[in-house]
Amino acid sequence: MTVENETAESTDPAVSPLAHFGAEVRLERERLDISRAELGKAACCSYSLVAKIEAGRRVPPLDFAEACDQMFPHSNGRFARLWPLALRWAFPPWFRRYVELEWTATAISMFHPQLVPGLVQTEEYARAVLRTGRPSNLEDLVTARMERQRVLAREVPTRLWIILDEGVLRRPIGGKHVMREQLKQLRALAETPRHVIQVIPKTIAAYPGSGSPFGLLSFSEGSDVVHVDGFPKGYVLADPDDVAAAYDAYDLLKATALPPDESASEIGSILKECYS
Template sequence: MSVENETADADLPVTPLAHFGREVRLERERLRLSREELGKKAHCGYSLVAKVEGGERVPRLEFAEACDQVFPHANGRFVRLWQLVLRSAFPPWFRKYVELEGVATHIRMFQCQLVPGLVQTEEYARAIMETGRLPNLDDLVTARMERQRILAREEPPKLWVILDEGVLRRTVGGVGVMKGQLERLRDLADTAPHVVQIIPENGKPYHGWSGSFALLSFNEGADVVHVDGFPRGYFLAEQDDVASATRAYDLLIATALPPNDSAPLINSILKESYS
């Protein structure tokens, strides 16, 4: 290989985000738009445009959609590229879970420590992730919020969330953050076809209390289980493991308060601790 080719290859983007940013910059410069002008069309500021073009920030879907509208003959290219960018924003071990979550018809979650990422507010998610002192915090928060789009689909997956009451009382990010998060959970509890159940704090142990997990079901194919863990979660797909997780979830349902009692309890904790 010649020196010239080596230099040219070195200038090529090496990540989906860098490629996306380079394409945005090339199209913007071709139209002789300033970053401020593109920012106005994409409802963001100069700084975000600069960071996206520099491969430093994962944009929201709306940014990619604006690019497809602004740049002639884009034909949806930026939204397609954005999908690759978003996938790469998740840790490699978590990407398969996000893929399966996106096609699941039923999602059953149990959490004994924190509100699940799929229903976190942006402020709550940021407060949780800040504790890890991560250099790509903004990208991880964006990726987590984008996951939640599946709940806004015309036919969303049926979501069933069981939480230990301690999750609602454990202050994350301050009173204001918790107020917004509990309001989000209360609204979810009142929104069909979703279900929220709370296991009350009564000092009694219950089956599964020591570990959080999710069960995913699909139109086609067997259920799978995702178990939270450190430093990474893992999947269980063996029939016996899935059967054990299903039985554990059934026991959690029986232990928790009835679904119709969830919203009143959340409201009570809101008034008691976060008003």
């Protein structure tokens, strides 16, 4: 994870929300004389993961925070309330604002010419993509990416519209097994009435915005924004002219891509052709 003060002692609760979360878990666990093994069993995780979370060296999944609230009778939901702050620390500072916006968005439209967007990646696909950067905190990054996907599991999930270049489906990230599971997940999303996935076929040589992944976020209150994915940093644009230009580009991408039903069939065909 990106930490603003990497020279500070990670076990100091004042260093970060992540360290504070871990210290609170340890204090409550020791006060109740609960072993790490017992907490790990309740949270369906290993002893070593409990130790790393307590030391502020691993990002806790929400399931872990909820297990703490169940194990510690007087927590009154404290760990579930602390969890968003701890999770936020797992993201680079420049990405944290976007994650906050993503969490409150009612609809997200995304275009990517190279990769499956993180919001719909399987865990193994995400691990294969993130591993290419050779990070020292790979599992934290994977956990954080998977936890973002809770917006799709809510009672009223965020609506998705995703446009992908066909090459994304054929690029063998992580090998056949990883791609098979990823395309199965994409096909399931494409067949869900609430969501739309469109594929730009390889026969289309050029199309609007082909060089830059971007997304549009809409909210129940407030103006839409654009997120441009880039290296080394992405950025969010809220200027109305930028948002309008992004919508114009996205409309052209919709017109260029295969219709939703044909796109779902195309995902199934590529799944059978390349990864069966």
